[in-house]
Amino acid sequence: MTGRVDGKKALITGAAGGLGEAMARMMAREGAKLALTDIDGARAEALAASINAERPGTAFAYAHDVTDEAQWADVVDRAAADMGGLSVLVHNAGIGGTLSPIETCELENWRKVIAVNTDSVFLGTKHAMKHLRQNQPGAIVVISSIAGLLAAPGMGAYNAAKAGAWMVSKTIALECAKQGIDVRCNSVHPAFIKTPILDPFIAMAGGDEAAGHAKLARGIPLGRVGDPDDVAYAVLYLASDESRFVTGIELKIDGGLSAQ
Numbered sequence: 001m002t003g004r005v006d007g008k009k010a011l012i013t014g015a016a017g018g019l020g021e022a023m024a025r026m027m028a029r030e031g032a033k034l035a036l037t038d039i040d041g042a043r044a045e046a047l048a049a050s051i052n053a054e055r056p057g058t059a060f061a062y063a064h065d066v067t068d069e070a071q072w073a074d075v076v077d078r079a080a081a082d083m084g085g086l087s088v089l090v091h092n093a094g095i096g097g098t099l100s101p102i103e104t105c106e107l108e109n110w111r112k113v114i115a116v117n118t119d120s121v122f123l124g125t126k127h128a129m130k131h132l133r134q135n136q137p138g139a140i141v142v143i144s145s146i147a148g149l150l151a152a153p154g155m156g157a158y159n160a161a162k163a164g165a166w167m168v169s170k171t172i173a174l175e176c177a178k179q180g181i182d183v184r185c186n187s188v189h190p191a192f193i194k195t196p197i198l199d200p201f202i203a204m205a206g207g208d209e210a211a212g213h214a215k216l217a218r219g220i221p222l223g224r225v226g227d228p229d230d231v232a233y234a235v236l237y238l239a240s241d242e243s244r245f246v247t248g249i250e251l252k253i254d255g256g257l258s259a260q
């Protein structure tokens with residue numbers, strides 16, 4: 001352990017698997033205490049137990065739907081009580097929703113994608129702010145997507161949701177700065193990273209994972225899809241005091257996709 005986030009108390013949403021799990025394991029190795037929340041509470045519990053087996057007392061788990069305001073109000077208080085404060089909030093929970101052109105996109109799907117990816121950033125920040133204020137220096141990291149910056153056919157709901165999350169992270173950054181609060185807020189924009197969220201793309205490649213990844217990698221200048229740790233390293237930096245003069249930025253983890 002090198003202690004890059006020693007003493008930090010971090011709540012990560014959607015932490016049960018995928019990118020959230022990679023972030024949790026990396027931040028635990030680097031000295032943080034963790035509140036792992038997920039709509040799938042049992043998987044969050046299992047991850048916390050696995051982290052605690054190596055580092056007792058590090059991780060706490062909570063069943064938590066990020067679209068529910070009452071659950072947010074409750075979970076930030078419980079997490080702060082369990083960890084002895086809350087200094088980092090990672091808005092990671094997200095869904096891709098059903099891929100479909102606007103003309104055939106169901107309103108229910110649209111609303112769900114916006115609720116999980118965008119409303120959650122508003123709700124969570126709103127309720128966590130009182131704890132972050134008490135535990136400065138603090139950091140908020142919003143996991144947007146390269147799809148929040150670049151549009152693609154069939155991805156209207158996700159494009160809009162991740163663009164909203166990107167922009168509101170700048171609002172949060174400026175509001176904290178204006179109030180003289182040392183809480184920074186930045187967004188992270190991954191391209192294709194190997195997690196279950198890529199399953200619809202793999203299904204389009206006939207269910208062959210390697211073929212699906214290879215197809216996605218064709219658009220990436222570095223020639224591969226990303227690993228969860230590629231994103232976790234970015235989150236670790238933005239959560240740590242190493243990024244103390246960095247707020248309101250968008251950090252692209254996209255293998256060069258957006259440079260073209």
Ligand SMILES: NC(=O)c1ccc[n+]([C@@H]2O[C@H](COP(=O)([O-])OP(=O)(O)OC[C@H]3O[C@@H](n4cnc5c(N)ncnc54)[C@H](O)[C@@H]3O)[C@@H](O)[C@H]2O)c1
Nearest residue numbers: 014016018019039065066092093094145190192193195197
């Ligand atoms: N993997 C990629 O290629 C990629 C690219 C760009 C952005 N992202 C973003 O990264 C984040 C993590 O995605 P991932 O790739 O690890 O996907 P994932 O599907 O593996 O993980 C998402 C997690 O969020 C949880 N979740 C879903 N709805 C929730 C809700 N209402 N409340 C609480 N938790 C909920 C799920 O249970 C799951 O554990 C998401 O915001 C996603 O949009 C991923």
